[in-house]
Amino acid sequence: MDKIFVRVYTLFILFFVGIGVFMIIKSRPGDKTDAVAKNPINFTEPIIENPMILIPAGEFIMGANDGGIDEQPQRVVYLDAFAIHQYEVTIYQYNEFVVATGHRQPLNRYVKDIHFFNNANQPAIYVSWLDAYDYCQWAGLRLPTEAEWEKAARGTEGLSWPWVEKYQPTFANFKGEEDHGVFTTAVGSYEKDKSPYGVYDMAGNVKEWVQDWYDDRYYANAPLKNPQGPERGEMKVMRGSSWRDSLYSGRATGRLQMVPGYRYEAVGFRCAKSAG
Ligand SMILES: [Ca+2]
Numbered sequence: 001m002d003k004i005f006v007r008v009y010t011l012f013i014l015f016f017v018g019i020g021v022f023m024i025i026k027s028r029p030g031d032k033t034d035a036v037a038k039n040p041i042n043f044t045e046p047i048i049e050n051p052m053i054l055i056p057a058g059e060f061i062m063g064a065n066d067g068g069i070d071e072q073p074q075r076v077v078y079l080d081a082f083a084i085h086q087y088e089v090t091i092y093q094y095n096e097f098v099v100a101t102g103h104r105q106p107l108n109r110y111v112k113d114i115h116f117f118n119n120a121n122q123p124a125i126y127v128s129w130l131d132a133y134d135y136c137q138w139a140g141l142r143l144p145t146e147a148e149w150e151k152a153a154r155g156t157e158g159l160s161w162p163w164v165e166k167y168q169p170t171f172a173n174f175k176g177e178e179d180h181g182v183f184t185t186a187v188g189s190y191e192k193d194k195s196p197y198g199v200y201d202m203a204g205n206v207k208e209w210v211q212d213w214y215d216d217r218y219y220a221n222a223p224l225k226n227p228q229g230p231e232r233g234e235m236k237v238m239r240g241s242s243w244r245d246s247l248y249s250g251r252a253t254g255r256l257q258m259v260p261g262y263r264y265e266a267v268g269f270r271c272a273k274s275a276g
Pocket of ligand 1: 240241
């Protein structure tokens with residue numbers, strides 16, 4: 001009687017351990033096949049192309065003496081010519097990369113409110129710094145440096161915002177419903193969120209990874225020509241605000257730091273390349 005009980009009990013335990021192992025395997029984050037199969041992206045709509053915008057060589061004003069400590073001191077920095085995506089990298093673009101390489105899908109069925117985020121023309125989100133780095137490499141591009149991103153956002157006149165007027169909550173996709181962007185919006189939806197070079201969504205929509213390691217004192221000793229960021233660090237820099245952040249954090253000079261593995265619903269990226 002005891003033996004039978006032990007056998008039944010053992011089978012019982014093994015059964016539930018088996019189910020547990022199955023569930024763990026099935027729910028591994030970054031599973032390559034899961035999201036593609038279960039969340040097909042709607043590609044029936046017209047796809048927004050994402051051309052590279054040329055930013056001419058020359059000086060620009062980087063940083064802000066009236067900004068955060070890490071934005072000071074304000075300096076005149078020279079950059080070689082480069083090109084940068086006109087828009088944040090879209091889900092359509094990122095999906096092409098995933099299909100071509102087998103790279104992990106950023107969105108999966110466990111993402112809350114996924115149906116508000118998975119339009120082909122919305123920015124790719126839930127991408128880590130390394131995902132963004134890999135995408136740009138695959139596309140024959142690279143992440144913009146912090147300096148390049150800031151110049152592309154504010155031009156040579158030292159603007160705090162892509163627009164010249166006093167900042168307005170409706171000019172870009174920031175937090176709140178006032179701007180009609182409750183989640184991410186299709187790239188380029190806000191005509192006011194357009195820099196002097198014609199680069200869109202540098203204030204809002206999603207925050208964007210850039211190349212540099214973060215150092216809050218970097219500007220004090222950084223090169224005045226083509227700064228590349230500190231040689232090493234623990235945090236990577238993100239720039240701009242997002243659909244779920246305040247308009248104030250969307251200032252062109254604002255700097256944010258995050259661990260490179262961070263993936264979130266309000267963080268994306270765009271790529272750049274050196275010109276000439
Ligand atoms: Ca943005």
